[in-house]
Amino acid sequence: MERLSIDTIISKINNEEIFHAVAEDYSFTLKIDDYVHYVCGAVHDGHQFRKELWDNCLHTEYDRWFEEDPETKHMVTSHPIVIAGCDSRFEYDLNRTPEEAVFETAWGKQLWKQALPENQKQKSLSKHENFYKVVHALISKLEEKFDVCIVYDMHSYNWKRWDREVPTWNLGTSNLDNNRFGKDIELWRQSLSEIHFPHGIKQTSKINDTFQGNGYFLKFITKNFKNTLVLATEIAKIYCDEYDQVIYPEVVAAVEKQLRERLPEHAANFYKTHRL
Numbered sequence: 001m002e003r004l005s006i007d008t009i010i011s012k013i014n015n016e017e018i019f020h021a022v023a024e025d026y027s028f029t030l031k032i033d034d035y036v037h038y039v040c041g042a043v044h045d046g047h048q049f050r051k052e053l054w055d056n057c058l059h060t061e062y063d064r065w066f067e068e069d070p071e072t073k074h075m076v077t078s079h080p081i082v083i084a085g086c087d088s089r090f091e092y093d094l095n096r097t098p099e100e101a102v103f104e105t106a107w108g109k110q111l112w113k114q115a116l117p118e119n120q121k122q123k124s125l126s127k128h129e130n131f132y133k134v135v136h137a138l139i140s141k142l143e144e145k146f147d148v149c150i151v152y153d154m155h156s157y158n159w160k161r162w163d164r165e166v167p168t169w170n171l172g173t174s175n176l177d178n179n180r181f182g183k184d185i186e187l188w189r190q191s192l193s194e195i196h197f198p199h200g201i202k203q204t205s206k207i208n209d210t211f212q213g214n215g216y217f218l219k220f221i222t223k224n225f226k227n228t229l230v231l232a233t234e235i236a237k238i239y240c241d242e243y244d245q246v247i248y249p250e251v252v253a254a255v256e257k258q259l260r261e262r263l264p265e266h267a268a269n270f271y272k273t274h275r276l
Contacts, residue, residue, distance in 0.1 A: 001029070006130045010137040016145075023134075027087050027127040028094075029073075033080040037146035038267035039138065040076035043094040043217050043224060044069035046085040051225065052120065053091065058114050059098065062245055064090045066210060067107060069237060071252045072154040078260045083135065090196045092124035094131055095155075095215035101128045132220060139225050147276040149228040150184075150267050153217055157210060159236035160243065169193070169205040172213020172232035175222060181229050184270050188231055191262045198250055201238050 001020040003011070003045040007031060012019050020031045047068055049057070073084040085094050090111065092101045102124050103111045142149040159166050169192040173185055184217070185207065193205035213232035221230050 006133055007218045009134055011204070013137045014135070014140040016141070020055055022086070023130065025127060025130075025203065026130050027084065028085050030136075030138075031082045034082045035145060036267075037142060037149050037271050038079075038264075039083065039142070039149065039151045040079045040154060040263070041151055041217060042069065042073040042076065042082070042084040043215075044085060044089050044155060045071070045073040045175075046087045046089075048086050049085055049091055051136075055172070056116070057090070058110055058113055060092060060211045060229075063106075063109075065245060066158065066242060068203060069154070069156040071247060072156055072235075075235075075259060076154055076263070077150065077256065081138070083138070085131070087127065092128045094128060095217050097216050098125055098128055100141050101125060101216075112263060119219050135217075135221065136224065139158075139221055143225055143227055144203070148183060148271060148274045149225070150270045151221060151228060151230040152263060152267075153215070153230050153232045155211075155232065155234045156239075157234050158242045159238065166210050167204040168197075168202065168236050168238060170210045170234040170236075171205075171207045171210045172215075172218070173206065173207055174212035175214065175219055176229065184229060184266075185231065186274065187226050187251075188233070188266050192233070192268055194238045195255065195258045195262070196255055198236065201251070206243065227274070229274075 001022055003024055004021040007022045009021055016035055018032055022029045047065060049064060068088060078083055090103065090106060102121050105111055137147055171185060171189050189205050189207055193203060195203065197203060211234055215232060218230040218232050221228055240247045
């Protein structure tokens with residue numbers, strides 16, 4: 001892996017170079033092992049929280065971890081193109097608009113003891129902006145090469161906080177062209193429903209049950225690229241104890257192993273159906 005500037009990363013994409021990189025400020029990683037028609041994203045995988053913010057933050061390290069999506073990058077690590085956030089969404093949220101990316105409150109609780117100085121806020125927003133410069137360059141290149149592209153936008157959610165039964169997997173599709181991509185969405189939901197978990201963990205897969213797919217990552221790509229489908233894919237945190245902060249690596253490994261086959265199969269079918 002190389003530490004690269006944003007301009008260098010974009011140049012490598014434009015030249016179709018193979019590389020593994022971390023952004024110069026360590027805000028995100030991008031791995032390209034091959035230029036294929038699909039991308040895996042894990043925008044909330046990160047947990048870093050820069051030190052100058054520590055003393056001003058009212059949320060604990062556990063509070064932040066609880067709302068992040070740990071291990072979502074690991075679940076798709078074997079795929080040819082993976083882009084993932086390194087920083088906590090409490091520093092800036094890559095799945096929100098620039099105007100909303102730096103929180104003042106988070107999940108009903110004030111985040112900062114004192115309002116963030118403007119220079120600290122701008123430092124966070126600069127990271128957000130640079131990430132989306134790279135996303136734009138990446139999807140532009142893939143649409144140029146393949147005409148169509150599909151993005152698997154991986155997330156997780158805290159299922160124990162719900163007061164009803166919720167699905168193991170949820171697809172958020174409210175901002176997609178369901179007339180055009182409805183079959184692809186259903187095929188992905190069906191494939192996820194067939195994943196087996198250890199320990200007899202219950203398996204269900206639904207569409208727009210817990211979340212509707214309103215994230216900025218999906219909206220940004222969908223707005224700017226008419227031939228790219230983004231599948232906001234949420235897994236309930238059955239792979240950890242969300243209250244005791246314990247990861248179950250055998251469950252994560254089971255998901256990763258099965259997505260290693262299921263995800264490329266789905267992407268291949270998408271390409272066969274929609275290539276121009």
